[in-house]
Amino acid sequence: MLSIKDLAVAFRTRRGEVDAVRGVSFDVAEGEVLGIVGESGSGKSVTSYALMRILDAGGRIKAGEATYGGVDLRRASERDMQGIRGREISMIFQNPRAALNPIRKVGRQIEDVLRRHARADRQNGRAEAIRAMEAVRINDAAARYDAYPFELSGGMCQRIVCAIALACDPRLLVMDEPTTGLDITTQKAVMELVTDLIRARAMSAILITHDLGLAAQYCDRLVVMKDGEIVEAGDPGALFSRPAHAYTRKLVDATPRAGASIRSLLPAEVRTPEPPRRITDEALLEVRDLVKTFAGKSGPVHAVRGVSFDVKKGQSVGLVGESGCGKSTTSSMVVRLLDPTSGEIRFEGTDLAQRPAAGFARDPMRSRIQMVFQDATDSLNPRHTSRQTIAEPLRAMAGLRGRAQGQRIEELADLVGLPRTLLDRFPHQLSGGQKARVGIARAIAVNPSFLILDEPTAALDVSIQAIVLNLLADLRARLNMSYLFVSHDLHVVRLLCDHVVVMKGGEIVEQGSAEQVMTAPADPYTAELLSAAPKPPAPRAAA
Structure with a gap:
């Protein structure tokens, strides 16, 4: 159905032309689901954008062929x-909210x-969309036809x-990374829905992901990309049990799994x-x-109800569940970003429940409890260097200045x-892992005894x-230190x-x-949460 031969893609930059994809070749057969895996910057998304001819203005297909059903796409x-x-080739983008028009009904x-594409007209358009x-x-x-994207959950979007x-x-x-940011059960529901439809309609598919467990579970064949090239x-099953390339072995080893x-x-x-x-x-x-109730249009909304747990000194406690389960609201109350409706938070x-969240930033206890946020990019001030970011709590909470601060x-x-x-x-000059390190350095700067970690690795490549x-x-x-680790990834929670x-x-x-x-x-x-987690094949033990 699709044949890519020696594809090369380049981008114009201020420092000259950069080769993003070099000599990429693969085929997709009818009815096949092909997985393209690799870390950020490996060229997997650029390959698909070139196929669809939707590269950024600075990008161009430099060489190679892309043939779909006999049509030269290049x-x-x-x-x-x-x-x-x-009509012939369609795409599901990584961020559903960004892919939808926020001011137009879905x-x-x-x-x-x-x-x-002339599949509907003014008369039957609504019925066909439904x-x-x-x-x-x-x-x-x-009823959902008239909803706007902001009124729907991530999974629904x-x-x-x-x-x-x-x-x-x-x-x-x-x-293209169709499940990034989704809960583990929503991820499973979306992937099973899509794969069922692919089989029912005799379609072919390309799944682009950095999640090897997901790719192994839903793909017939895998292509591994690194630095714009296919390495394996x-x-x-064979890639997981007998990876031939060192990079593939590194990705396989870094994939969280049972055992x-x-x-x-x-x-x-x-x-x-x-x-x-x-x-x-x-x-x-x-x-x-612990209880937290919000005022809603139709009456009070009970976000957290009667939650009780302990964190011992030196212990790490995982707080898990799907979006909307109350785990982020609970952690926000513990770190004193949000006031509880009732209950105790003894630290x-x-x-601490008796101390208002509004003034807690100046409370002496603030330095004892710190937080590492989910998205390192969004949590860092884009106008501050790493040095300025780490200096902020040192100046505000520890009073350090000058040489001591440096x-x-x-x-x-x-x-x-x-x-x-x-x-x-x-921040824009740092990789995802480097930004995560800056966020962690900022959080531990004033020697806290307790860290709240809100999905700190969710947006990172596996390695x-x-x-x-x-x-x-x-x-x-x-x-x-002690940790409260908020996550929906049970494999990661089990590790830490x-x-x-x-x-x-x-x-x-449940807790235990x-x-x-x-x-x-x-x-x-x-x-149900455990069964929804992707189960990558176990790698072969080293000889």
Whole structure:
């Protein structure tokens, strides 16, 4: 169906032309799901954009061929490509909210595609759009037709994007990181929905992802890309059990999975023994009957109801559940960004719930509790260098100035593995892993005893995630800190946490040791979360 031969893509920059893709070749057979895997910057998305002829203004196809059903896509006119896009080849983009028009009803957006490709007209457009929504299993599709993207959940927005992509019955579907940012159960629902539709309609598909577990579960064949080139291709099972290229072995090893240890995610040549740590029976944090109620249009909304748990000194507790379960609201109350409606938050014996969130930034206890945010890019001031970002808490909470401040900043950079040469760079000049290190350095700058980690590795490539997780494990032991780790990725939680608290609908449905909850869940919801997690094949043990 699709044949790519020696594809090369280049971009014009201020410093000259940059080759983003070089000599890429692969085929996609009818009915096949091909996975293109690799880390950020590997060229996998650029390859798909070149195929669709939607490269940025500075990009161009420098060489090679792209043939779809006998049509030379590289030399096709823009008018021909407009007919091919959506009708023959369709695409699901990474961020569903960014892909949708925020001020246009979602049903209208589906109707736009149908009418553009003459699959509907003014008279039957609404009915056909609703039928497309029903095809992707959107309940009460007629009512959802008039919703705007901001009124829908992330998973529902992704279903709308799927409906747009599938509305004209394309023969080839390109999926660019279609589940990034989705809950693990929503991810499973979206992927199973799409793969069911692919089989039912005899379509072909390309899945672009950095999640090897996801690719292994849903793809017939994998292509591994690094630095704009294909380094390996083959059957998912064979790639996991016998990776031939060192880069593939690195990705496979770094993929969290059942039975892996946090150190086993790292390349063998850099692994060191995990440092010893001491967990005491003394509670650092005691949360009792925590409640948070918000005012809603139809009455009060109970976001958190009767939540109780402890975090002991030196312990890491995982707070898991889907979006909307109340875990982020709970962590926001603990870190005193949000006031509880009722309940206790006892930290080192003091009930912080009695101290208003509005003034807690100036409270002496603030330095004892710090937070590492989900998106390192969004949480860093784009106009501040790494040095200025790390200096902020040192100046505000520790009163450090001048040489003492400079020395402490360099100590922190060394501690988190950030080269000192990067301290005077701005966020846009850093990689994702480097930005994560800056965020961690800022959080530990004033020697907190307690860190709240809000999905700190969710947006990172697997190998960078492995490095950051091991860094957090080392810092926990070295600085004798306790963690509250908020996540929906149970494999990651099992690697870093001793105790797990599972939330659903604002309440705790189960809690216990990580080993107990992960291997013998007592609640059906926990079992559902575990079954939804992608299960990559186990790599072959080293000889």
